[in-house]
Amino acid sequence: QKEVEQNSGPLSVPEGAIASLNCTYSDRGSQSFFWYRQYSGKSPELIMFIYSNGDKEDGRFTAQLNKASQYVSLLIRDSQPSDSATYLCAVNVGWGGSEKLVFGKGTKLTVNP
Amino acid sequence: NAGVTQTPKFQVLKTGQSMTLQCAQDMNHNSMYWYRQDPGMGLRLIYYSASEGTTDKGEVPNGYNVSRLNKREFSLRLESAAPSQTSVYFCASLDWGIVGELFFGEGSRLTVL
Numbered sequence: 515q516k517e518v519e520q521n522s523g524p525l526s527v528p529e530g531a532i533a534s535l536n537c538t539y540s541d542r543g544s545q546s547f548f549w550y551r552q553y554s555g556k557s558p559e560l561i562m563f564i565y566s567n568g569d570k571e572d573g574r575f576t577a578q579l580n581k582a583s584q585y586v587s588l589l590i591r592d593s594q595p596s597d598s599a600t601y602l603c604a605v606n607v608g609w610g611g612s613e614k615l616v617f618g619k620g621t622k623l624t625v626n627p
Numbered sequence: 628n629a630g631v632t633q634t635p636k637f638q639v640l641k642t643g644q645s646m647t648l649q650c651a652q653d654m655n656h657n658s659m660y661w662y663r664q665d666p667g668m669g670l671r672l673i674y675y676s677a678s679e680g681t682t683d684k685g686e687v688p689n690g691y692n693v694s695r696l697n698k699r700e701f702s703l704r705l706e707s708a709a710p711s712q713t714s715v716y717f718c719a720s721l722d723w724g725i726v727g728e729l730f731f732g733e734g735s736r737l738t739v740l
Contacts, residue, residue, distance in 0.1 A: 520669075546727045550729075557732065559731075614675050614677075614683075615660070616686075617669045619668055
């Protein structure tokens with residue numbers, strides 16, 4: 515089982531809709547969870563991070579974490595065409611100076627005007 | 628601010644040739660990483676260095692070697708390139724102190740013929 519799994523895409527939503535991106539992870543010891551956005555031909559950029567169970571909101575973005583279910587999600591409200599990108603879930607694995615970030619395969623989101 | 632600088636940005640090799648990808652960061656981060664990205668595969672960790680003087684294998688280390696030359700520089704070497712190593716390579720450094728955010732270079736696109 516891959517350490518980080520994302521829901522298969524691609525995902526297509528109309529402008530103004532809510533886009534929901536999901537991710538599961540296998541390491542119960544993981545404490546830090548990240549969502550990166552990657553535009554085509556560009557480097558990934560961090561858009562959200564979450565450490566505690568529950569919801570974390572930042573503008574139109576909400577990250578949700580459920581450690582018991584080993585599940586993290588990203589909701590994008592009022593989706594815009596500029597949100598069209600690949601979204602990568604990343605999870606911190608390891609400890610004691612050997613921490614590393616493991617990424618899922620990514621979900622490609624297209625927001626249609 | 629340079630951030631993370633990778634060279635070269637593009638390279639074409641023939642099977643069996645060797646090359647080194649260079650990476651330098653100017654943010655005084657302890658941890659540095661090399662990922663490769665293939666279509667539909669997300670980011671896969673090749674090697675990482677949690678601190679100066681240490682290196683560890685990631686998910687796909689075969690065919691690669693690394694050197695953490697000093698705190699700033701982390702190089703990736705392909706001793707005998709194979710077509711399966713055709714990919715986009717990203718170097719990243721990590722700030723664990725505040726968020727745990729990965730800062731990426733612009734990527735190096737390598738083609739092995």
